[in-house]
Amino acid sequence: MADREQFQEDVEVSGHIIDSLILPKILDFITAAGGSFEICKISVGQTRRDPSHALLRVKAESAERLSEILKTIADHGALAVTDSDCRLVEADIERAFPEGFYSTTNQRTQVRYQGAWIDVENQEMDCGIAIDPQRRSASCIPMLEVVKGQPIVVGHAGVRVFPEQRATAHDSFEFMNSPVSTEKPKGVAIRQIANQLRRAREDGAKTLLVGGPAIVHSGSGEHLCRLIRAGFISRLFAGNALATHDIEQALFGTSLGVRLDCGDIVEAGHEHHLRAINRIRRCGGICQAVESGILQSGIMYECVKHGVDFVLAGSIRDDGPLPDVITDVIEAQQRMRERVRDISFCLMIATTLHSIAVGNLLPAWVKVVCVDINPSTVIKLNDRGSFQTVGLVTDVEPFLRSLVGELGLD
Amino acid sequence: MANPHILMCPPDYYGIEYEINPWMSRARQADHQQAVRQWSDLKELFQSLGAKTSLLTPVAGLPDLVFTANAALIFRRRAILSRFLHPQRQGEEPHNARWLEEHGFDVERLDEAMYFEGAGDALFCGDTLFAGYRKRSDVRAHQQVARRIDCRVIPLELVDPYYYHLDTCFCPLSDDTAIAHLPAFDEYGQRALAEHLPHLIPVDADEARSFACNAVVIGTTVVLNSGCPKLESSLRKSGYATRSTPLSEFVKAGGSAKCLTLRLDGEEAAGWKRHRG
Numbered sequence: 001m002a003d004r005e006q007f008q009e010d011v012e013v014s015g016h017i018i019d020s021l022i023l024p025k026i027l028d029f030i031t032a033a034g035g036s037f038e039i040c041k042i043s044v045g046q047t048r049r050d051p052s053h054a055l056l057r058v059k060a061e062s063a064e065r066l067s068e069i070l071k072t073i074a075d076h077g078a079l080a081v082t083d084s085d086c087r088l089v090e091a092d093i094e095r096a097f098p099e100g101f102y103s104t105t106n107q108r109t110q111v112r113y114q115g116a117w118i119d120v121e122n123q124e125m126d127c128g129i130a131i132d133p134q135r136r137s138a139s140c141i142p143m144l145e146v147v148k149g150q151p152i153v154v155g156h157a158g159v160r161v162f163p164e165q166r167a168t169a170h171d172s173f174e175f176m177n178s179p180v181s182t183e184k185p186k187g188v189a190i191r192q193i194a195n196q197l198r199r200a201r202e203d204g205a206k207t208l209l210v211g212g213p214a215i216v217h218s219g220s221g222e223h224l225c226r227l228i229r230a231g232f233i234s235r236l237f238a239g240n241a242l243a244t245h246d247i248e249q250a251l252f253g254t255s256l257g258v259r260l261d262c263g264d265i266v267e268a269g270h271e272h273h274l275r276a277i278n279r280i281r282r283c284g285g286i287c288q289a290v291e292s293g294i295l296q297s298g299i300m301y302e303c304v305k306h307g308v309d310f311v312l313a314g315s316i317r318d319d320g321p322l323p324d325v326i327t328d329v330i331e332a333q334q335r336m337r338e339r340v341r342d343i344s345f346c347l348m349i350a351t352t353l354h355s356i357a358v359g360n361l362l363p364a365w366v367k368v369v370c371v372d373i374n375p376s377t378v379i380k381l382n383d384r385g386s387f388q389t390v391g392l393v394t395d396v397e398p399f400l401r402s403l404v405g406e407l408g409l410d
Numbered sequence: 411m412a413n414p415h416i417l418m419c420p421p422d423y424y425g426i427e428y429e430i431n432p433w434m435s436r437a438r439q440a441d442h443q444q445a446v447r448q449w450s451d452l453k454e455l456f457q458s459l460g461a462k463t464s465l466l467t468p469v470a471g472l473p474d475l476v477f478t479a480n481a482a483l484i485f486r487r488r489a490i491l492s493r494f495l496h497p498q499r500q501g502e503e504p505h506n507a508r509w510l511e512e513h514g515f516d517v518e519r520l521d522e523a524m525y526f527e528g529a530g531d532a533l534f535c536g537d538t539l540f541a542g543y544r545k546r547s548d549v550r551a552h553q554q555v556a557r558r559i560d561c562r563v564i565p566l567e568l569v570d571p572y573y574y575h576l577d578t579c580f581c582p583l584s585d586d587t588a589i590a591h592l593p594a595f596d597e598y599g600q601r602a603l604a605e606h607l608p609h610l611i612p613v614d615a616d617e618a619r620s621f622a623c624n625a626v627v628i629g630t631t632v633v634l635n636s637g638c639p640k641l642e643s644s645l646r647k648s649g650y651a652t653r654s655t656p657l658s659e660f661v662k663a664g665g666s667a668k669c670l671t672l673r674l675d676g677e678e679a680a681g682w683k684r685h686r687g
Contacts, residue, residue, distance in 0.1 A: 015553040019606070020564040021598040022549070048537070048562050051553070077549040077565070089557065 007059065007066040010040065012156040013078040014053040014100065018044060023054055026073045035060040035069045041156070043100075053100055055081070055156045079157055086111040086138075086158030088131055088151040095144050101128045102153040104140050105161060106364040106386070111138045112158035122341065123363035129153040142337070144330060189392055190399065193369055194406035196345055197232045205344040206234040210358045211299075212351030213241035214373075214396050219260045221246055221299050223400035226409040228302040235339055236303055236310040237358055238351070240321040243286065243300050243312050247322075248276040250298035277320035285323045311335050313354065337361050345369075348389075350396045352377045359386035371399050414628050416456055417478045417509075417672040419466040421449045424476045426663055430496045431574050433664035445659035449476070452633070452667060455655055459628045464674070466509050472502050477665045478672040479577060480530040481506035482517070485559050486682060489515040492528040495546050513674075518558065526551035529672055530575040532563075534680035535582035538606060539563045542576030561682075564606060566599035572619070577668045579618060581625045582679035583632070583650065587611065589625065589641065591618035611644050621657070621666035627678040635666045 017023040030037045041055040056078065060066035070080060089098040106125040110117045113131060120129055121139035130141040131151040138153070146152065153159060200207050215224055227233050245255045253259055257269025266272070280289050289295040290304040303310050313332035314325040326332040340346075340361050348355040348370040355370055359381045362368065368389040370378045378391030392399065404410050424445055426434050453463055469475055481502070482489040489510040494500045510517050520526050531547040532555065533540050539561055541552040545568045556563035566576065570593065573579035579594035580603075587609040592600050603610060613622045622638035632645050636654040645652050657666045676683045 015549075015556055016562050016564055019562065019602065020566070021602045022565060025567075025596075025598040049560055051556060075544055075549070076567070077553060079550070 007061065007063050009058050009066060009070055010081045010156070011056050011058055011070065011073065011078040012053065012081050013056065013073075013076070014155050015051050015077060016045070017052050017054065017077075019048075022076055023052075026056070026076050026078050029073060029076075030056075030058055030069055033060075033069045033072070034065055045099075050099055053155055081156050081158065082112070082160060084112065084157045085115065086113060086129075086131075086153045087155050089154045091146045091148055091150045091152050094148050095146055097128045097143060097146060097152050098154055100154045102155060102159055103127075104129060106362065106388075108162040108363070108365065110160050110162070111153055112160075113138060117160070122337075124337070124361055126360065129159070142333075186392060186394055186399070186402070190402045190406055193347070194403055196367065196369075197227075197403075197407065200345050201231055206342050207232060208235045208237060208340065208343045208346045208358070209233045210237045210346065210348040210351060210354050211242050212238070212349065212354065213245045213255075214350035215400070216242060216245040216249055216255045216260075216299070217258075218350075218395065218397040219255075220397040220400040221249060221260075223397075223404045224299050225297075225302045226404050227400075227407070228299070228306050228308055230407065230409050231306070232407065233308055235343065236299070236308055237336060237339075237354060238310070238312055239354060240312060240314055240318040240325045242351075243310075243322055243324070244273050244277055244320065246298040246300050247280060247286075247289075247295060248273045250295055250301060251276050251279060274319060277322055280322050280324075281320065287324075309339060311339055313357070315353070333357065333361075340366075347371070348377075348381075349400075352380065355381055356384055356386075359384060359389065362386065362388075364388050371396065412675060414456075414459075414461040414678075415674040416461050416463050416626075417466060417481070417674050418449075418453055418463050418670060419476045419478050420468050421445045421476045422468040423470045423473055424449075424468075424660075424663075425473045427473045428498045430498055431664040432571050433662060435662075438662055440659040440662045448655070448657050448659055449670065451655050452657065452670060455633060455653055456626070456628065456671075459631055459633070459653070461628055464513070466505065469501075469505055472499075472505070474499050474663065474665075475502050475505060476660075477530070477663075477669040478506075479669045480527045480575075481672050482510060482515075482528045483526075483532045483555065484515070484529065484672065484674060484676055485561075486676075487515055488518060488559070490518050490520065490526070490528070490555055490558065492530075493520055493522075493524060493526050493551070495525040495527070520551050520554050524548045524551040524554065526555070527575060529677075530577050530669065533576055533580065533582050534677055534682065535588055535607065536585035536679065537561065537681035540576065540580065540582070540588075540603075541565045542568045542580070544568055545571070545574040564602055566602060567596040568594060568599075569596045570594045572664075574664065575669070577624055578621065578664070579613075579623050581623050581627070581632075581668065582677065583611075583627055583648075584679050585681060587648065588679070589613055589623050589632075589645075591615070591623050594618070609648070611641070611648060613638075613641055617641050621661055624666035624668040626667045626671050626673075629678065633667050635661065 036059045038057040044052045104127045109120040124140045127140040252272040254269050283289040312325045314327040346368045371392045375393045381389045482491045525548045527546040531542040543549040543565045549565045552563050552565045573594035579591040581589040589611045591613040617638040620637040621635045622641040625632045625634040631651040633653045635657040642652040
């Protein structure tokens with residue numbers, strides 16, 4: 001059945017629309033003219049000088065009625081977002097947007113600039129959109145990268161968003177209809193992840209692995225090494241911990257002092273991770289440790305040997321850290337941002353903070369699988385807008401073991 | 411404080427040559443000599459009140475150039491130039507721009523395809539710019555002005571064709587006081603005015619027709635067309651002095667005292683005059 005009010009159009013109205021009663025006037029008019037509306041978004045100016053913005057979805061039961069309503073409300077400043085160029089305001093200060101800036105989503109977005117719709121590059125949520133008048137291009141820009149004088153898109157006019165289609169029945173991710181559950185048949189899921197990895201490798205597409213130290217603690221480092229050696233992983237994002245414990249294991253056979261082969265606690269083993277960090281620091285870095293023969297196995301070793309680019313982002317609780325760890329979070333975020341541009345598939349394993357950080361950077365069309373023993377990690381990712389994430393609630397080791405088996409690497 | 415500074419344009423070529431508002435009728439021509447006399451008296455009246463007057467050179471074929479209120483909106487040393495709705499007045503734009511540029515104003519133009527008729531439709535009252543729309547100016551133009559000068563703009567819909575510019579039915583006197591003929595606004599505009607201006611001095615239909623609201627404020631003196639005794643009495647009760655002078659020949663074209671002036675140093679009620687920025 002068709003919706004009774006199937007004709008609809010999004011309009012934007014901005015200015016001092018509350019103080020001047022322009023917004024209530026527009027809403028009253030829509031209703032009086034037999035239409036209806038939905039307020040999709042509203043931001044109210046904080047001070048008397050700040051303008052407010054409202055994005056309305058106007059609905060009517062016929063195209064003629066809708067067009068009449070739109071024509072009248074346009075006289076009061078409500079404009080169909082698709083009818084006008086995006087509105088640009090030059091950034092008046094460094095590292096901040098003009099008030100009323102358009103805040104991006106992770107969905108594919110276009111802006112209308114000089115009469116033509118152009119794709120927004122580097123799609124990322126929670127950014128603004130900057131226009132390059134020379135290139136006639138638009139791209140997402142984080143707040144901290146704003147340069148004074150840069151034209152920034154303000155308001156919703158001339159901006160359109162294309163939400164990702166939900167997975168169809170033929171999609172390889174069909175099993176993941178509910179985003180997170182402890183009660184999914186893991187075998188099917190893992191088989192489909194294996195297919196995804198295989199296809200990505202065949203197509204030359206890039207796969208990113210975001211991992212936490214549990215990969216090492218749980219004794220699944222070797223599974224990951226196999227994936228790297230077989231060329232299934234193109235890039236690794238992690239923190240100081242994963243790399244440290246992996247290197248500790250390579251140098252001392254322990255992870256946080258626990259022998260991974262038999263589970264015994266080694267005497268003075270608690271010092272191993274510090275000694276591992278120290279040894280790498282003495283070499284100058286992970287690559288140098290591999291080149292000099294000091295580091296001869298493990299995840300980081302395989303990354304170096306197989307050209308897997310890695311970004312290690314630091315945190316306030318890090319020991320050491322390893323010299324490769326980027327301790328400035330803004331710089332780390334920027335490095336990660338650059339390195340996710342060409343990613344088409346992302347596996348997030350056993351890390352909450354790094355998963356959310358990467359989830360924030362990825363456009364909605366990059367498929368993400370989040371594997372964690374704790375369902376809240378996946379829920380948090382979804383809550384923060386990474387709706388494309390599908391979750392597997394399982395221990396890391398059996399997951400990676402099955403994945404390696406599924407790919408025939410065992 | 412510097413003397414009030416008013417831009418005027420001598421009525422050398424003034425006349426009713428076209429009809430773009432209900433006041434105008436080519437059959438009811440203005441008496442040219444009378445118009446010249448009324449205009450000169452008005453100018454002298456301003457000068458007697460301590461105002462400095464500057465003159466825009468009249469241009470043949472542009473009869474409404476005399477209504478300098480519509481040249482631009484003045485904000486500090488910035489002049490946001492008008493874009494006239496009617497082609498008959500669009501020819502005034504380059505003359506207005508040139509004069510303002512030559513006299514040290516930063517002239518700014520709004521986006522094309524937006525209409526904005528300057529101080530005729532945009533009047534500061536305190537820190538808020540009240541703006542008339544739907545007759546001559548476009549609400550989007552007012553929103554653009556708001557963004558440019560970073561100020562609150564309250565657009566008010568004008569609903570009576572006789573009051574086609576905001577300055578024909580509204581005149582701010584101070585931060586919180588204004589003269590208004592409320593039936594010229596739609597219901598929302600009336601409510602918005604009542605909400606933001608605690609002291610509204612009403613003008614009835616008869617005196618509104620005599621262009622009572624089209625007044626010029628110099629200090630605490632209100633200069634207006636003669637024939638508005640009720641408003642003059644209300645103003646005096648509110649502590650304002652009044653000076654009236656006949657402007658009947660300009661009413662024939664839909665203008666009066668305020669339309670014949672552009673306050674170059676900002677209107678008395680403009681909040682920005684009192685604080686630096």
